[in-house]
Amino acid sequence: MPSTPATTANNSSNGTTGAAPEILLELVDESGNTIGTAEKLSAHQAPGQLHRAFSVFLFDPAGRLLLQRRALGKYHSPGVWSNTCCGHPYPGESPFAAAARRTYEELGISPSLLAEAGTVRYNHPDPDSGLVEQEYNHLFVGLVQSPLRPDPEEVGETAFVTPEELTERHARAPFSAWFMTVLDAARPAVKELTGPGAGW
Numbered sequence: 030m031p032s033t034p035a036t037t038a039n040n041s042s043n044g045t046t047g048a049a050p051e052i053l054l055e056l057v058d059e060s061g062n063t064i065g066t067a068e069k070l071s072a073h074q075a076p077g078q079l080h081r082a083f084s085v086f087l088f089d090p091a092g093r094l095l096l097q098r099r100a101l102g103k104y105h106s107p108g109v110w111s112n113t114c115c116g117h118p119y120p121g122e123s124p125f126a127a128a129a130r131r132t133y134e135e136l137g138i139s140p141s142l143l144a145e146a147g148t149v150r151y152n153h154p155d156p157d158s159g160l161v162e163q164e165y166n167h168l169f170v171g172l173v174q175s176p177l178r179p180d181p182e183e184v185g186e187t188a189f190v191t192p193e194e195l196t197e198r199h200a201r202a203p204f205s206a207w208f209m210t211v212l213d214a215a216r217p218a219v220k221e222l223t224g225p226g227a228g229w
Contacts, residue, residue, distance in 0.1 A: 054080040055120045057165045061148060066120050073105065077152065077161030083124045084166055084211040085114040085132055086219060087140055087173045092227025093189035094219075095173055096198075097136070099205070100185045105160055108185065110198065111205035112212065115166075124167035136187070137178025140171035146218030153206040162207055168215040170222045192228040 052069040056078055072078040087095045095113045099106055114135050118127035125145065132140055146168035153162040177187055190198060219229045
């Protein structure tokens, strides 16, 4: 899943400068227990290493889902639509804290009523990049109650959609390989948050 800022590598300490900082992900077993760390890109190279991730679904007061189109500069799944925010916790960081942090970093908002919505484990190869999403994903739902301020390096476009509009958009535009898996897993919590009138 998408971009997480660097968690290690202060290169000045080892005498090198200018090198890209190393980004570490938390490796987990099938039950979600931490078993180690791995560099981000290597964890996504086929066949992939199972690692911790999170996905956020935020809704406006009318019950519309906030989607983002991933920036074209992303190394993984650039230019495709996906859920509000997704990414990876730092090693040792709680998924809840990571979800709130990255939502603010990517979209400039702090979610209201952010709540856990379960977990889902999946294996999704990305046919375009050849990278593989082997993820143990923590799901969160919440509300948007302030104006968006997207970071253009992370987010190319945003849209609030009803279920009907999502179906139409999903039929004609590219979406991330993991999108429907995480949305379907989060639906019980989404329905509880948005109420029966929203149609989720």
